[in-house]
Amino acid sequence: MSSESQVTSEDAETGRLVYLNGPKDLEFREYEVPDPEPGAVVTEVVRTNVCGSELHVWKGDHPLKDCVLGHEALCRVSDLGEDVETDSAGQPVEEGDLVAPVYFQTCQACEFCRRGEFYRCANDYEHTGKSPEIWPHFHAPWGTHYYIYPDNHFYKIPEELEDNRNVAAAANCALSQVMFGLDEVGVEYNDTVVIQGAGGLGLNATVVANEYGAETIVIDGVDKRLDQAEAFGADHVIDFRDLDTVEARKQRVEEITDGVGADVGVEVAGVPEAFVEGIELLRTGGRYLEMGNVRPGHEVDFDPGRLTRKSIDITTAVEYDPWTLYDALQFLAKTVDKYPYERLIDAEYPLADIDEALEASENRDLTRATLIPSKSD
Numbered sequence: 001m002s003s004e005s006q007v008t009s010e011d012a013e014t015g016r017l018v019y020l021n022g023p024k025d026l027e028f029r030e031y032e033v034p035d036p037e038p039g040a041v042v043t044e045v046v047r048t049n050v051c052g053s054e055l056h057v058w059k060g061d062h063p064l065k066d067c068v069l070g071h072e073a074l075c076r077v078s079d080l081g082e083d084v085e086t087d088s089a090g091q092p093v094e095e096g097d098l099v100a101p102v103y104f105q106t107c108q109a110c111e112f113c114r115r116g117e118f119y120r121c122a123n124d125y126e127h128t129g130k131s132p133e134i135w136p137h138f139h140a141p142w143g144t145h146y147y148i149y150p151d152n153h154f155y156k157i158p159e160e161l162e163d164n165r166n167v168a169a170a171a172n173c174a175l176s177q178v179m180f181g182l183d184e185v186g187v188e189y190n191d192t193v194v195i196q197g198a199g200g201l202g203l204n205a206t207v208v209a210n211e212y213g214a215e216t217i218v219i220d221g222v223d224k225r226l227d228q229a230e231a232f233g234a235d236h237v238i239d240f241r242d243l244d245t246v247e248a249r250k251q252r253v254e255e256i257t258d259g260v261g262a263d264v265g266v267e268v269a270g271v272p273e274a275f276v277e278g279i280e281l282l283r284t285g286g287r288y289l290e291m292g293n294v295r296p297g298h299e300v301d302f303d304p305g306r307l308t309r310k311s312i313d314i315t316t317a318v319e320y321d322p323w324t325l326y327d328a329l330q331f332l333a334k335t336v337d338k339y340p341y342e343r344l345i346d347a348e349y350p351l352a353d354i355d356e357a358l359e360a361s362e363n364r365d366l367t368r369a370t371l372i373p374s375k376s377d
Helices: 052-058 166-167 172-184 200-211 223-232 246-256 272-281 304-309 324-335 349-363
Strands: 002-004 015-022 023-032 041-050 073-080 099-102 144-148 152-157 192-196 215-220 238-239 262-267 282-290 313-317 346-351 369-372
Touching: 023 200, 041 099, 041 166, 041 349, 052 349, 073 144, 073 166, 073 238, 073 346, 099 166, 099 172, 099 282, 099 313, 144 223, 144 238, 152 324, 166 172, 166 324, 172 200, 172 282, 172 304, 172 313, 172 324, 192 200, 192 272, 192 369, 200 262, 215 246, 238 246, 262 272, 272 282, 272 304, 346 349, 349 369
Parallel strands: 002 023, 192 215, 192 262, 215 238, 262 282, 282 313, 346 369
Antiparallel strands: 015 023, 041 073, 041 144, 041 369, 073 099, 099 152
């Protein structure tokens, strides 16, 4: 990690951020903290997490390049722009409130927004992809400050989560994503749902499917993750080190489902081969939710005839309608004492140790790391 100072006005308040200059080439940059334009909000970052998406971006294995990093965050309002009196759900906000921002924008003007498909907004990363040299600099939350643009949704944290900040910080990604995805694929009471991967997305998917009344099967191959899946209410876990072929795992799922196969499959492992396997784990007429494979260019052999002959419906989801974050926060507030959400974040680093946090995350030494910015970093 290199350090680079930027010229700022004399006596102006400044903040720092993490900039990706190229694959695995991070540097700190310092900028003047902006005043908010009308409709915008300036915040101080309370904590921000390391998601699997950041690992892909960090390694250069993602469409997003040379940018400010981060998207999971809990922030404290420090300056409200003109006419900002409420959050995106109409809840009154003031300086000092804790808020969760949606990490992408909905422009309200593209073809997809016009159709009401806000989760497909063509300009979703317009702000995130900007260079930090462009005002207001703090386009993403791996830094001391984060700028919430007028076309970004944000929501005040429920009181039940104010003492559970790790939980709230992750709501705008993993939980919101799986809530939206499971609704899109139509998970219903008494469905059997097989979840491929027990990382943050997989564990949140397990909780949501449980609360929907489904029977859950979680597949992974890391002891800690399998233990986590059980702690988060998985009815069954499958260790792919023990059942080390697709056929063996298929047979186990069929044993659980009286020889039929799962009603719903959820791919959150991010491995192309998992998609091919998922088709085998489903019953004829099953539904499959693909969320984990977000990196174009990673290919796998696939027989489309298997998909067609089994009449599998496939749904993909890479983002969500922005108001889903409000629902996710309310869901957390109601279930925070029921599930060990605090175990989703099992390592805490100062922002200055970002390289160490990324290396540990890449090596799967932890489930998820959280970064604590401070102006002294």
